[in-house]
């Protein structure tokens with residue numbers, strides 16, 4: 001079947017798997033005005049509380065997965081990786097090339113997704129948890145017959161919950177090690193910074209607030225200031241000052257090497273699991 005363009009002004013978006021990631025994306029898409037809730041649908045599997053989560057912002061909750069596929073031009077598979085195969089195989093007869101298929105399932109390869117669906121108009125996206133607050137770092141890779149326009153449409157959808165890049169799928173394990181697992185490394189860093197603040201005499205609440213806001217501010221500068229992070233570090237480390245004394249301790253403990261090792265270990269684990 002011929003690949004027909006998705007009508008950008010009227011297309012409908014469906015989520016198979018009404019979980020946290022689907023909710024974050026749907027909310028982001030609605031609040032950014034990319035799509036009205038009337039053009040988004042999903043279906044609840046077993047946990048009925050997910051119905052309220054989606055209906056609270058007027059997304060249609062249909063009877064089952066088949067109804068979602070039937071009603072959608074763009075179908076996002078947002079189920080857990082271990083059930084993706086069964087769910088896609090069950091819907092296979094309906095997954096024609098008129099539909100653009102998307103998967104956010106971590107570690108599930110395009111080759112398998114396309115084979116299960118019998119359709120290679122597929123795009124794989126690797127988002128991360130900050131999608132819930134509109135600050136995801138997502139990467140997408142286009143399958144066989146996904147068009148440039150399909151890629152633009154998905155970039156716009158996921159762009160409403162953060163930033164999105166395009167990369168070759170062979171980089172996805174490394175991406176998982178960096179942006180997929182990265183939020184957890186930073187949560188650890190925030191907790192440790194706050195512990196340091198408490199050790200230096202701050203009350204816990206103040207220390208946690210300062211640590212989170214400091215990471216947020218530094219990340220914002222690193223992404224917006226147009227300067228290399230090394231330069232930003234040099235800018236705040238005055239001779240014989242407090243910051244360089246702190247940096248010296250981090251370097252003595254191998255701070256950079258530890259972070260590099262964490263990314264490499266998570267990427268390796270991602271490869272093993274795939």
Ligand SMILES: NC(=O)c1ccc[n+]([C@@H]2O[C@H](COP(=O)([O-])OP(=O)(O)OC[C@H]3O[C@@H](n4cnc5c(N)ncnc54)[C@H](OP(=O)(O)O)[C@@H]3O)[C@@H](O)[C@H]2O)c1
Pocket residue numbers: 016017018019020021022044045046047048050065078079080081083087104105106126127128129130180
């Ligand atoms: N959360 C993240 O930050 C993140 C980041 C990157 C990638 N991802 C990927 O996003 C996907 C979803 O993750 P999540 O965090 O949103 O998980 P989640 O909250 O557990 O959502 C998965 C949803 O799928 C539903 N489901 C299970 N079996 C189903 C079936 N046969 N048909 C339809 N729905 C079914 C579950 O419903 P019941 O609970 O009712 O069974 C649940 O609502 C995963 O593949 C994950 O790898 C997530």
